[in-house]
Amino acid sequence: MRTSKPSVLVVDPDPQVRKMLAVTLSASQFKVIEAETAPEALRLAGLYQPDAMILETALTGEAAGGKQARSVNGLEVIRAIRQWSRLPVLALSESDKPDHIVECLRQGANDFVSKPFNMEILMARLEVMLRDRCVQEAGNSELHCGDIVVNLTRHDASLAGKPLELSPREYELLSYFIRNKGKLLTHRQILKTLWGDAHTHDRQYLRVYIMQLRHKIEPDPQQPHYIITEAGVGYRMDEPEPLPDLSVA
The missing domain is CATH 3.40.50.2300 (Response regulator)
Structure with missing residues (x-):
């Protein structure tokens, strides 16, 4: 904040x-x-x-x-x-x-x-x-992706209306992904943008933050719907398809 x-x-x-x-x-x-x-x-x-x-x-x-x-x-x-x-x-x-x-x-x-x-x-x-x-x-004070809302004015985020407890770095990472949703972001590109040139090879460092973020936004972190891994290349933020309304006959 x-x-x-x-x-x-x-x-x-x-x-x-x-x-x-x-x-x-x-x-x-x-x-x-x-x-x-x-x-x-x-x-x-x-x-x-x-x-x-x-x-x-x-x-x-x-x-x-x-x-x-x-x-x-x-x-x-x-x-x-x-x-x-x-x-x-x-x-x-x-x-x-x-x-x-x-x-x-x-x-x-x-x-x-x-x-x-x-x-x-x-x-x-x-x-x-x-x-x-x-x-x-x-x-234009909000970013949206599925049930995730990032408020750029308050610097906070929510999932399905419930506040997300994010560290400053997790907030930056989530905002960056949503701004670029649908795009393939390479490991180097993410690390250089958020951490600087000195960390462009620290993939394990990035994986730790991705894991932490997935545990906070994914229904099943092992089968992510939002942050998709592109093996050996990087990550892509997807907007999940809305679930069907089962109440409609």
């Missing part, structure tokens, strides 16, 4: 920029979450479900498998997040070239501000993004 205080994930490799944004946002009654790298940004976005993100498009990050640190385009972060979330993203960049701005917006950023930026303008654009999101959520 979220508190009434809106939260913003600030992603920038420059600690001075993060500090400047954190001070201003905190003074404006925002809860601030900070990230320095692309993997950290994806992990914290999934963990905390912030109300908005301010993202530098030039990031550094450690590739999966312990490889040497490499430059990671912030557009990769936006693309990954757009697979499971409508999180408002304000892109930052030292480049103000039109083609770069257009590419950021096409990849899923809601707005763009070039560096050095005017803090008053940045805050105004952030407020507009948050206001637009409130309007959107008011008209």
Whole structure:
């Protein structure tokens, strides 16, 4: 459950920029979450479900498998997040070239501000993004799949009208599946989106969460109707056929 205080994930490799944004946002009654790298940004976005993100498009990050640190385009972060979330993203960049701005917006950023930026303008654009999101959520605040309902405003879920006791990670996983119901999601795709690049090979880690979630939403976890295993590839969220009404003669 979220508190009434809106939260913003600030992603920038420059600690001075993060500090400047954190001070201003905190003074404006925002809860601030900070990230320095692309993997950290994806992990914290999934963990905390912030109300908005301010993202530098030039990031550094450690590739999966312990490889040497490499430059990671912030557009990769936006693309990954757009697979499971409508999180408002304000892109930052030292480049103000039109083609770069257009590419950021096409990849899923809601707005763009070039560096050095005017803090008053940045805050105004952030407020507009948050206001637009409130309007959107008011008209589309739930996800449905069979008897499962996920409330995006309250961050809770129910099964056949009864509340589901889900951990934050289980809630994220269930929401991600329902947003992509009918689609085959690979192990790597799920792990990268919800856990970040460092966990793309942790299939056993994912299996544990799938098992826990099945025990909470499936009539028979051994013969699942919702979360279907595609052997060796990943999982697919199905919408079960409604049961026949036996009361009708």
